[in-house]
Amino acid sequence: MATQDERRRLTYQKLVDSARKLFAKSGYNSTSIDQIVAECNVAKGTYYQHFKCKLDILIAIERIDHADMTLKTLDAIKNGAQVLPQLKRYLQSLCAWFEKHKNIAEAVILSRISSKSSLPEQDDYHLSGRYFIKTLIEAGQKQKQIRSDIPSVALTIAIGGMIAISVLSWSKNSEKGTLWPMMETGLTLFLQGAQCRSNTQGKRS
DSSP: OOOHHHHHHHHHHHHHHHHHHHHHHHOSTTOOHHHHHHHHTOOHHHHHHHOSSHHHHHHHHHHHHHHHHHHHHHHHHHTTOOHHHHHHHHHHHHHHHHHHTHHHHHHHHHHHHHOOOOSOSBOSSOBOHHHHHHHHHHHHHHTTSBOSSSOHHHHHHHHHHHHHHHHHHHHHHOOTTOHHHHHHHHHHHHHHHHBOHHHHHHHHO
16 A cells, blocks of 8 residues: 555656646646646645645646756766766757747746745755756866856856746747757857856967
């Protein structure tokens, strides 16, 4: 017989799977909590035992989808991998996810900007994008790949803004496969200002 914790995790997953299906079909704004609970046949009160609002389940979907990539990246850095290639690989993965989920891309980015979710920045199952990028920036500063005279929080906000602008601009009318080239340009400009001067000077010589 399943334990209470196992039943709770199963219900959580059912809610997430139902929300994912409905968001893909109808979009975030056109999907209600009533529709989500009806899809997985649970009581509305049960939904609120796991999520305080509809925004929370959207953020949960994004975090779950990115958890494997973020944890593998952090493990690679702990084992000596250079931060900048890992950052680029993460952003490529992020772009691929948004390309696959274009109908909720705008809602995801706006949820990041608003920061009104009641979910914690870090929990037992996955890392938030903001926490993850800040961790990468700080690792890059320790490796002397990223300049340390600018606080990691400021650099995190800068790269987060670049991601948001790229995704929002792309989500309106851009063709499939164009998000990464757009974001890569933003990353290049970011790194021109964020890399340690010794690194950038070495590349120019």
